Amino acid sequence: MNAPSEALTIVICIDHAAITGGQAKVAIDSAVGLKRHGHRPIVFAATGPIAQELEAAGVEVICLGQSDLLGNASRAAAALQGTWNFKAIDALRHLLASLPHATTIVHVHGWAKALSPSIAVPIRASGLPALYTIHEYFMFCPNGGFYNFQTGRACELTPLSAQCWMTHCDSRMYAHKLWRNARLAIARGIVGLPEVFADYIALSGFQEGIVGKYLPRDATLHLVGNPIDADNLGPKPDPASGDIIFVGRVSREKGPFLFAEAARRLGMIPTFVGDGPVASELKAAFPEARMLGWQNPASVREAMRSARALVFPSLWYEGQPLTVLEAKALGTPVIVSDGCAGREDVEDGATGFWFKSGDAGDLSRVLELAKDDASIARMSAASYAAYWADPPTLDRHIARLTAVYRTILARKGAVSMPAAQKHIAARLAG
Structure with a gap:
């Protein structure tokens, strides 16, 4: 060039x-x-x-x-x-x-x-x-996520406020949280x-x-x-086939337990493509879960292409989750938490579904809706068309x-x- x-x-x-x-x-x-x-x-x-x-x-x-x-x-x-x-x-x-x-x-x-x-x-x-x-939030929040890893909920405290200093929200020890607070105080106040x-x-x-x-x-x-690195494979030939799957890092803040619980309430077997720190704990708690483990990029794309829908149940805000966009490019509807940035790329009821963040009951409700073949076929076509109308190459x-x-x-x-x-x-x- x-x-x-x-x-x-x-x-x-x-x-x-x-x-x-x-x-x-x-x-x-x-x-x-x-x-x-x-x-x-x-x-x-x-x-x-x-x-x-x-x-x-x-x-x-x-x-x-x-x-x-x-x-x-x-x-x-x-x-x-x-x-x-x-x-x-x-x-x-x-x-x-x-x-x-x-x-x-x-x-x-x-x-x-x-x-x-x-x-x-x-x-x-x-x-x-x-x-x-702003890929993450370390410039503004000590643990980088506006998320309390101890309670599993988004954090609304003012960063570096007295209450922030007193709250153990880190994924590790409270001492590590204090170090992160001190680092952010140096970043903001000293340098x-x-x-x-x-x-x-x-x-x-x-x-x-x-x-x-x-x-x-x-x-x-x-x-x-x-x-986004995506190939235009055309509309999905059989969009209503396949499982509803989770793709990504199997860590607590990504919501894998929420998906597994919501699926159990419906008698559905949840499928997980990926690995992470709580994968063994997830399998022990939900032995019915299908754990496919880490896959290479080509296999991940194949899994998303053949899936009925992708579920993205993240409990924290995210930045711009690439998996959501990759699924849309493949013509796979996305079921996404309404409390994360992934919702911005999903039109509720048109290219996928939103559900209430952290609410297993509401996720079950949406998973039930996703059983309708006609709705999934319509959403698949709409997802594919919406992505390729202005692809983020x-x-x-x-x-x-x-x-x-x-x-x-x-x-x-x-x-x-x-x-x-x-x-x-x-x-x-x-």
Whole structure:
């Protein structure tokens, strides 16, 4: 692809240089797409290995070769790195000082698992415009989810309030919650990490409603959804066949127990494609469940294509769940919790069903509705048509992303104009 008239340099900051989840996948895919469109993406990551996709595309990568916080054998070292990553400060400062100011943007996708809040120091010192994509909520909430892992419910407490400090909401020990609170207090109060970014990207309107009140006063929020890698296989030939399935990480906050309970009430066998920390516990509690375990991407797509419907019973807010969009692309209706961002991509009663978040009874009600073959066939056709009417391809994502970049750079140029030049320009204009 030919280079654009003015190629941009984008420093993509992320904890992992490999695809470890949706956040890293979007960052890495965007780097590959930007390179393909003639720009200069530079991936700056704390933890390896380096994704093959980046190497194959010829994307520049600076990887510090560190462990992430969970992978560090020393809890003390992990706590120090997670609070203040000295190596990241030095390496990022050196990189940013070497780049052209007029055409460079720093785009941060994540910092909470390895890079730490200390990246605010070199970014601020560089004077370069910076943008943050809200894949999760660590910028605003200590545990990153506005979710109480102890009660299994969304948390409505004000982050870092007295009640927040006193509440054990972490998935691990209360001491870990206190460390996370202290880290967020440093990020917000000492280094001013949120204020480093004049611009934020939200993945959905639902997410905008969650974080809007926590953004810096003068920040600009842009809406740019994630890219989805999907093949157009055409409408499903037999949409009313197959099982209703759960796809993804089998962790408590994703709602697998809720699905299993709702299915048991109907005498339905729930099917799970994926693995996770509570998979064994789930199987012990619901021995009738069909546990297919981890599958490669092709097998996951095949399972979703042949499913009657996908159930997405997540108990927390999510960002923009890719699985929901992947199911729609395949013509599979989605049954989604009304308390998560996935509902934004499902039209209740048209391309799937909403159910009341955390309510097994209401999920059972919807699972019963999904037994109707005619309704499922209609929803399958509508899901497929809705997705492919405006598919969120990587090329479209890059177009929207670069439009945001150029808007930021144009504004930066106007703001950074010296006062004397502004005075002269005003006189000439008059």
